[in-house]
Amino acid sequence: MKARLFVALELPDVVREALVAWRAPLLRDADELRAVAPEALHVTLAFLGWQPEEAIAPLAELVDSCAADCDGAPGLALGTPLWLPRRRPRVLAIALEDRHGQLAVLQERLVERLMIDGWYAPEARPYLPHVTVARVRARAPTRTRELPTTAFGSGGAAFGDGAAPEVVFDGTAVVLYRSHLSSAGTRYEPLSINRLA
Secondary structure, eight states, X not given: OEEEEEEEEEOOHHHHHHHHHHHHHHHTTOTTEEEXXXXXXXXXXXXXXXXXXXXXXXXXXXXXXXXXXSOSOOEEEEEEEEEESSSSOOEEEEEEEETTSHHHHHHHHHHHHHHHTTSOOOOSSOOOOEEEEXXXXXXXXXXXXXXXXXXXXXXXXXXXSOOOOOOEEEOOEEEEEEEEOOTTOOEEEEEEEEEOO
């Protein structure tokens, strides 16, 4: 058996609530977009894809170790709303501002350890911390592609309708998740939760 796994930074409830409130009027008339469940809002650090179930225990230990080595909770802020990827966008997201560079250090250390142990292949594009708040429905006639595509960061396109809420916060935990796919929507199961000081 295999499990679809990823490592993510957990968001405080106040951030999830702010994101849900912000996106509500944007999605009200956008039938082509499907909101991500509030409890599923997170910041992906490394997507591991399909792995053998017996890999879960050693991966959990590796993630625990990386989280323990983290120099405090990363200081973050909600940044620019954007469409990802730039060509044929499939998600509406909000970029994060890494206020002190701690998130970048955590993500780099995590990826380095995963690569050394053979669990991860690096992506060609630079890491862009963000929270996906909505996804384009399959085969939807997307108006998103008609919006201005001002280049943003590592290949996103700036969102044209309203700034993100001004929220400054600390990341709460590093989590190893299992992703369960279904026609009703994806469910994320936390397998290892590592609180950050």
